[in-house]
Amino acid sequence: MSRRLLTEIAGLKLANPTMLAAGVLGLTGSSLMRVVEAGAGAVVTKSLGLKPREGYPNPTVIQVNCGLLNAIGLPNPGIRHFGEDIKEVKEKKVPVVVSIYGFSSEDFARAAKSAVEVGADALELNVSCPHVEETGAEIGSDPELVTQVVREVKNTVDKPVFVKLTPNVANIVEVAKAAVETGADAITAINTVRAMAIEIETTRPLLANKIGGLSGSAIKPVAVRCVYEIYRHVDVPVIGCGGITDWRDAVEFMLAGASAVQIGTAIAFKGLEVFKSVTKGIDTYVKKKRLGNAKEIVGLAQNF
Numbered sequence: 001m002s003r004r005l006l007t008e009i010a011g012l013k014l015a016n017p018t019m020l021a022a023g024v025l026g027l028t029g030s031s032l033m034r035v036v037e038a039g040a041g042a043v044v045t046k047s048l049g050l051k052p053r054e055g056y057p058n059p060t061v062i063q064v065n066c067g068l069l070n071a072i073g074l075p076n077p078g079i080r081h082f083g084e085d086i087k088e089v090k091e092k093k094v095p096v097v098v099s100i101y102g103f104s105s106e107d108f109a110r111a112a113k114s115a116v117e118v119g120a121d122a123l124e125l126n127v128s129c130p131h132v133e134e135t136g137a138e139i140g141s142d143p144e145l146v147t148q149v150v151r152e153v154k155n156t157v158d159k160p161v162f163v164k165l166t167p168n169v170a171n172i173v174e175v176a177k178a179a180v181e182t183g184a185d186a187i188t189a190i191n192t193v194r195a196m197a198i199e200i201e202t203t204r205p206l207l208a209n210k211i212g213g214l215s216g217s218a219i220k221p222v223a224v225r226c227v228y229e230i231y232r233h234v235d236v237p238v239i240g241c242g243g244i245t246d247w248r249d250a251v252e253f254m255l256a257g258a259s260a261v262q263i264g265t266a267i268a269f270k271g272l273e274v275f276k277s278v279t280k281g282i283d284t285y286v287k288k289k290r291l292g293n294a295k296e297i298v299g300l301a302q303n304f
């Protein structure tokens with residue numbers, strides 16, 4: 001482990017700035033464990049709610065050019081059933097961020113309380129899912145609703161709160177500022193981009209839900225722009241996410257202003273080795289630049 005990579009996000013100590021993105025391999029203790037063993041600096045669980053939820057019928061995930069399109073519908077076992085899974089991972093001393101969703105600010109607060117009771121080191125509020133009605137992006141598109149959710153959660157729990165934003169808004173900075181002014185400890189940017197695909201022979205939309213969220217390389221420039229804009233306007237760490245597939249992508253996000261990076265879709269294409277190769281690449285880059293720690297590259301692109 002290189003000291004150059006030690007990272008701190010809202011008081012959480014990470015051995016390196018890579019994290020597992022929510023919803024990809026984060027549904028059981030054993031899958032989280034595989035990611036920890038692959039070298040991630042922190043893991044984020046699948047988004048969990050108060051009650052178990054089934055999600056949508058298939059097809060829920062399809063491959064498109066440069067990425068994945070998904071509308072899974074937030075299937076999950078409910079937070080209370082997740083305690084054992086988290087306990088196992090925590091023994092490895094890697095921070096576990098529990099992603100939560102709810103259909104109202106009270107729901108979010110109750111989910112946050114349960115998540116902390118089962119061992120969350122931090123919470124990530126999913127106010128950005130693009131394909132489930134009355135939660136996710138419907139909340140995250142409205143700064144006033146985001147304010148209510150963050151306030152309620154912060155009044156209920158005493159752990160760091162990350163707010164994960166949707167790019168599907170006219171002004172992401174406005175939403176980030178609303179979250180931070182109400183006490184968000186970090187901003188995660190971004191969730192998937194609302195998208196769809198149609199099969200031309202059958203003339204049918206490919207996803208059962210018709211509309212879903214695009215992830216992977218296709219969205220990287222959108223995500224880099226969001227991180228760059230948010231970093232200029234908030235004084236909490238920004239966690240970059242969206243299309244990171246190699247160390248160059250991770251460095252690009254950090255130069256834009258990301259203190260850490262989350263990786264999701266690349267795992268499907270490259271396997272879990274992506275964590276080690278990204279980490280090693282960042283380390284070599286920082287060393288070549290003759291710097292002492294990766295945090296020194298955060299936001300450097302803002303100087304131009």
Ligand SMILES: Cc1cc2nc3c(=O)[nH]c(=O)nc-3n(C[C@H](O)[C@H](O)[C@H](O)COP(=O)(O)O)c2cc1C
Pocket residue numbers: 021022023024046047061068070072074099126164190191192214215216217219241242243244262263264265266
């Ligand atoms: C199959 C799949 C499931 C996802 N589930 C969630 C989820 O439960 N909660 C959430 O906040 N984001 C979820 N996401 C979004 C990712 O966490 C991430 O924000 C997005 O995919 C962009 O990063 P990537 O290009 O590295 O995948 C999901 C993405 C995929 C591909």
